[in-house]
Amino acid sequence: MTFEVKDSEAAPESGFPVTRRTFVKSAALVGGGVALAGGVQDWFNPAIAETARGEAAYALSDPRSILHTSCLQCNTGCAIKVKVIDGVVSKIDGSPFSPMTFWPHLDYKTSPLETGGIDGWVCPKGQAGIQSVYDPYRIRKVLKRVGPRGAGEWESIDFAQAVDEIVNGGSFSDGTTTPGLREIRAMTDPALSEEIAAAIKKITDEKDKDKKKELAAEFKTTFAASLDQMIDPEHPDLGPKNNQFCFAWGRLKDGRGEMIKRFTGEAMGSVNAHGHTTVCQGSLYFTGKAMSEQFTEGKWSGGSKFYWQADLNHAEFVIFVGSNIFEANYGPPYRVEKVTDGLVSGRLKYVVVDPRMGKTGAKAWKWLPVKPGADAAVALALIQAIMRDERYNAGFLANANKAAASAAGEPTFCNATWLVKIEDGHPAKLLRGSDLGIEPEEREKASGSGTWKFDPFIAMVGGVPTPLDPNDEENPVVGDLLVDATVEGIAVKSALAVLADSANEHSMEEWAEIAGLNVDDLEAVAREFTSHGRRAAADLHRGVSQHTNGYYNVQAWFDLNLLIGNYDYAGGLTAGKTYDQKGGKKGQPFPVESMLDSALLDSGVTLLRTSKYESSTIFDGYPAKRPWYPLATDLYQEIVPSIGDAYPYPMKALFMYMGSPVYALPAGHTNIEVLKDPGKLPLFVAFDIVMGETSAYADYIIPDLSYLERWEFQKTHFNVIAKNAPVRQPVIAPMTESATVFGIEQPISLESFLLAVAETMDLPGFGPNGLGEGMPFMRPEDLYLKEVANIAYGEKPDAEDAVEEASDEELELFVESRKHLPASVFDEAAWKSAIGNDESLWRRVVTVLNRGGRFQGAGSVLDGKKLKNKYGKYIGMYCEKTYDTKDSMSGEHFSGVARYFEPGVDSVGTPVSALDEAEGFDLTLITFRTILHTKSRTVSNYWLNAVAPTNHVVVPASDAARLGLSDGDRVRLSSKSNPDGVMEVGDGRVVDMVGEVEILEGMRPGVVGFNLGYGHWAYGSNDIVIDGATIPGDPRRARGIHANPVMRTDGHNPNMCLVDLVGGSAVFYDTRVKLTRA
Amino acid sequence: MPDLMPRENLVLRMQAEVQRALDKPQNSRRWGMVIDTRKCVGCHACTISCVAENKLPPGVVYRPVLDHEVGTYPNVTRKFMPRPCLQCDEPPCVPVCPVGATFKRADGVVAIDYNQCIGCRYCIVACPYGARTFDAGHTYTGSTPEQQPYELLPSYEYGVAHSRVAGSEDSPVGNARKCHFCIHRVEQGELPMCVTTCIGVANYFGDLNDPDSIVAEMAAKPNVVVLKEELGTKPSVTYLV
Amino acid sequence: MKTISTPTQGKAGLPVRVSWLLAVVFAVAGVAGIIWRFIGGHSAADYGSYVPWGLWIAAYVALIGASAGAFAYAAFIFTQRRKDHYPMAVMATLVAFGAFAAGMLNVWLDLGHPMRAWKLVFQTSFGSVMGLMAWLYVAYGLILLVGLYRMRKGTIPSLLERYSWVAFLFAVLFAGAEGSLFGVVGAQPLWESGLTPILFLAESGLFGLGLVAAAAWIFGILDSARARTIGTGMLIMGAAVLVMEWAEFSTGLMAGVPGKTEGLLAIIAGPYWWVFWILHFGLGLVVPAVLLIYKRGDAMATGLAGALVGAMAIASKLNLILPAIAQEEIAGLSEAFSGPGLGTTYFPTAMEWLVWMGTLGLAGLVVLTGHRYLAPHFAKTLQETK
């Protein structure tokens, strides 16, 4: 008797079983075009499977069937090894070459021919990546909507037709038409673009209002001939019409990032290339940016969009604050082992500050179930206790400049001792030499193009105001820590004293009350934190930053870290390091960003208003129509609503790459109204691998390559102490159809589409000379191989820092292990020629690709008690640039010092959380990850769904008892801004905000939550029509609840969630909700 | 303060120990596993790695991880317990098999001969740990628009390529199935899949007969517990608490 | 009731015609079920891993038990040379065979690899009760076949009479062994009891007698004397079952053995409490007892009581199997991973019901055809004994 492979969901009770449901298959979605090597259908043919049998007993450790690349099942991007059998991925494991997935990892020099049998660590999602790639709902052909947007009906069209319609305009069966990119790219002259950019900069930089007006008027005469290329000649600072093209993305990594920026900026001439940072941990990044701003040539600049995390490998004590390290974060394969090792060896103990215990809290020394959003209160309480008991690292804090730090052997220093002017009792700008009558000093600019005026900062040294240059490497200034004085009639305090004031705004008891914790715990944690020298750290993440007060929560906690001076120390905070692929460092072979034939210079206010409101010509008093965010970028929650409100200007086209704001954003459903409306958004193109919750509203969907079919540079994450650069490279044949672009056959993808548009429009930065004279950019590898070469070459001249050249055996392995890849992807000659046919460089590239990236050895991560890879710079305890920025809604200065601000306040200062609570929305809604899911894109992973088929509305036991709920009850969530607890999809369907209750003790009373990843209404969960055939959705993908639509919207801009005006965060944890039985 | 020296890579150490054991005759090694629940974070990486490695279909699982919340707010914790086959030395699942399809190997692994098993499920009933599941022939993607190819790739259980393609003779469909300590990997000098992938490095695996192996060292710790010890099944998998 | 109705004696009685109709309907349903079973495999069933055995195994155990009981009854009659009861013995042998065939079909279809069933006999592991049973089945089947074959001419060979005690002992052993199939499973506290095989014996007797009584009544050979005897047998067996169940539940619940207590509670107070109380206890024991006591010697009442007892056998066996295996081996196991067959709840699917009906239809057809074939030959013998 024989058995057939059965349908897992041919539910026995559902009638007669079918071996396999026989669907009318749409070739656009499945089975069409070039699929897998040999075609999927062949796999039903036992003859093929026979060949797979009986070969090597264990084919999975054969180096010839292994390729190393980088996971993208979550943004951690662990280095992985992918085992491919007959062109199909059989197994994914961690790469033993990378510190992220093996510790200590293998010596980089180890030959991959010898490592087939050594597997590293990956999390369950990493394992299940196979199912994201082999997703039955993958799109393989370009889809064009039939009927209105979001109606769920599509036709598959030719790639060439899609390119043509998107470039020249298209028309749809419902009578709508879309504008083409050609029309939007009004300004095409590079020289003109530079002139215009300069003129706009002048207008923007002008502080005087009247003069600004004059300059704007002047612009109209200067560029009279080109005014039709401007969005609004009255407001030239809005920039050219090119800005009406926006490229937005969710999960974008480098490589593709360079490509998109080149396309949007240099080629299309638009300033509007925007990512998703603020939905992620926006204020964590932007506080990091603010605190890392360096004083350069008279200005605060060069702050990096990043943040510090704890070095768990050496830490003895860690406070995890809203940092879900066992289940999310960056990422479990690297971080968990450091903790479990520490727990069992006795090295480490830790505290979890989180309203939810979770798996991380389960092993904590103390779980502090903080009230959501009261995180700064906890930090400030600890700061108060530490200051009171003088348990801070006075030596570190006293170093006021680089010279002092170097003298003390400190890699970093901060401005704790610098004097801050106190105006009306509030800290304002930093005291400068000029305030004391010291004449600013004229200095050469580093570029040699002129001079700048150096006006020193002042620290008190032994009671004497002392000028200082932060970057001075010769003259150490060691300042007094706690200063409260009047200098030349100016009230001043040291930055540390200003911070102490913040910490003393409340008593310990009051702080405890605000945070919902008890004083004894706070005192104990403060003591412990200061009992391990530098081997202690507070590690923060989304739970701290995604609040209306997120920026200051983060700053308070980073200030706490400053008190023990743990930055760059083993067991303290780390900033991580990666190998640069852009080639910007001296000596690197391919500085790709500057390799261009010609380019437009983009200019103007961005759609997201990432500049000062006051410096724009559309300044119109407070509050602004929508907020401006001079301290942040990539404000995901603003993209679509700003388009909807045509503020600061109307938009013509949106390209959305690997992002799903409709699903991901708090109250993301409010985007639907705009996305559905061609009047507000005339052209909407999405790049996707499936029909996602957002791409469902597109005019065109360009099928993309999955993470195992494409290139990207994942780089590293801040907490990885070894220098680390996994490279994502194609390991299986593409599943999309192929197309011919620049005469080369290539798979349909983000890259080939952009290349084809560039070809059609003859855009600069692409084509036969796209990367400079004689340097083609006609296929993705033209760019990406150069970037790999940069990594391989290293960051020092003369290949001093280069990886070794691959041996002949390794070269052979390189080709052999790629034998299943079609020429449209792997073409050795083309790859080699992309790096100029340099044999030595090629061998180095092979070394990197054979190992899936470049990784520093585990033995070289320390420098005594410090980390080898250092941040190594100034850190701002008091952030003057932040103070210098005004809230565009109130017109008031932001605070330069960390303070406790009440969470749940909308953009115009209304305390919505408190008000909603008074109206009976008595529970606070939070959200979190489990290790099984990544946002909108793992519901296709059936293995993971087998562990957790659905998510839950997690309710604390005491609240459940109060509400009479038991496990499994169905409840509806509602809020002030979504009183009915429903969401309209726009195709007639209504999604109920109803979920199943799970009662937990490990949840702070008064707080309910749900985990991310379920409650889909698209992404293969619903029926769609392609070419007239219905593709039935899979009910397994529709389970559970996604309660983002319940999250509170802003009072002033109700088409958007609550925001942190300083750090830009989209707010996830400040909504008050009600639970009702459904 | 503990020093800052780099730690030993436990996976590599255990792999070396496996290699050492393989150099001995089969009957003088005894594979065993110690699971350190203090290091287990309940991530299910082991569960899924095992599913992926062994191409397990819906309804078949070798290593579920149990998750219990204990205590009341605010004194709460969670306990995680992965449960592979315990490879009992007195395995109740073996004597009940009417056709001798499941048996205890000399190296301690309790194996199933996929070509011998008639699928009566008596062993499933007899296992006191719920460690055996029945392969009813389901697939994860059969009910979707397209059956996906990865599900039909062979597994290498017991060192033989077992195909799931309909009609193939050595298909495990219709059989009882269970964890086999990934003996197909172990005999190649590798570790069980769940052991290598574990992000908490919570598993010790190796030859219990080798006193120098880490697994033997861990198995002798005073904080070792044996599941349902009263049944006298003598599991080769024990837990550290 | 002096005559028996046979096809040769004109039109069959209503009960026989109804039986034919039912058997055919059941068999047709069964054919559909079996096709479904072979196309859909086990994925169309609700049993799986945490509840590895379901309706079919319950049916198999019930049917095999009943078969053994019926056969023991026949053997007993032959041993005792109770010629007045010989028609009953013949009927019992036929019933035993029908039930056996149906039971075997149930268990065969339940195998993951039905085509490997031969291994049970040719590659037996005798350490396994199931392996042993396989041989016992073969032997038992042969005995039944040989017996029926030798009886086919309408005479009871003296050989049969002489060695019936062996057959009787065999049947008892066989029924007991069936019980130890479960009794030896240490993993299932609910079964692991010395009482299990004995309980099985008593149940086998009860169900066997019940089926024979029902069949005898249908075919009109149940006179008052026979009804009285078989009724008494059923009452004794029923009482034994009750006593043993009482012992099992009271000790089990009192001892508080983990796993056992939950299992027992699940039986009497779980979601399927009615299977125990209404089907097993009520319809399977109390109502038949009432019928048998108050209508002693009434053929119809006895037949009906027998039918009830026989029909409710399945309930008793479902209660034996399901609550036991539906207990999680380790608490939380069924939540740790989900999938078909990984739940602790079980309810037979339509396919399972259909197949099960088919096996019953088969049993019915075996008995009905057997009777149709044997009855003419027996007419004289049977008449004579009167």
Ligand SMILES: Nc1nc2c(c(=O)[nH]1)N[C@H]1C(S)=C(S)[C@@H](COP(=O)(O)OP(=O)(O)OC[C@H]3O[C@@H](n4cnc5c(=O)[nH]c(N)nc54)[C@H](O)[C@@H]3O)O[C@H]1N2
């Ligand atoms: N409730 C709740 N919501 C959250 C969070 C939370 O904790 N709770 N976390 C937030 C965080 S931190 C983040 S970073 C955001 C992320 O949100 P987004 O940046 O929007 O990204 P994703 O959800 O990762 O993926 C978006 C879409 O990309 C498409 N896609 C998937 N794979 C590919 C691919 O390979 N190529 C292309 N071209 N497209 C692909 C799919 O349509 C998918 O829906 O979500 C946020 N949303």
Ligand SMILES: Nc1nc2c(c(=O)[nH]1)N[C@H]1C(S)=C(S)[C@@H](COP(=O)(O)OP(=O)(O)OC[C@H]3O[C@@H](n4cnc5c(=O)[nH]c(N)nc54)[C@H](O)[C@@H]3O)O[C@H]1N2
């Ligand atoms: N499994 C998995 N891993 C991932 C991802 C994924 O999608 N899935 N995505 C990656 C990405 S893009 C990101 S941004 C990171 C996110 O990594 P994390 O930020 O570490 O993960 P989350 O679960 O979103 O963390 C939020 C935590 O904050 C807690 N929390 C909620 N409100 C508050 C509060 O008011 N105060 C405090 N102190 N805590 C609070 C939640 O209970 C939760 O434990 O994870 C990355 N890794």
Ligand code: SF4
């Ligand atoms: S942590 Fe993220 S990147 Fe790493 S293996 Fe898991 S899913 Fe992949």
Ligand code: SF4
């Ligand atoms: S755990 Fe179960 S399956 Fe494994 S050896 Fe023991 S009894 Fe057998």
Ligand code: SF4
């Ligand atoms: S299911 Fe297979 S291994 Fe288990 S007892 Fe039956 S024949 Fe033996």
Ligand code: SF4
């Ligand atoms: S040892 Fe292998 S078969 Fe057993 S649970 Fe681990 S991965 Fe699965």
Ligand code: SF4
């Ligand atoms: S992989 Fe390791 S840490 Fe994760 S559940 Fe399994 S044993 Fe526990």
Ligand SMILES: [Mo]
């Ligand atoms: Mo994120």
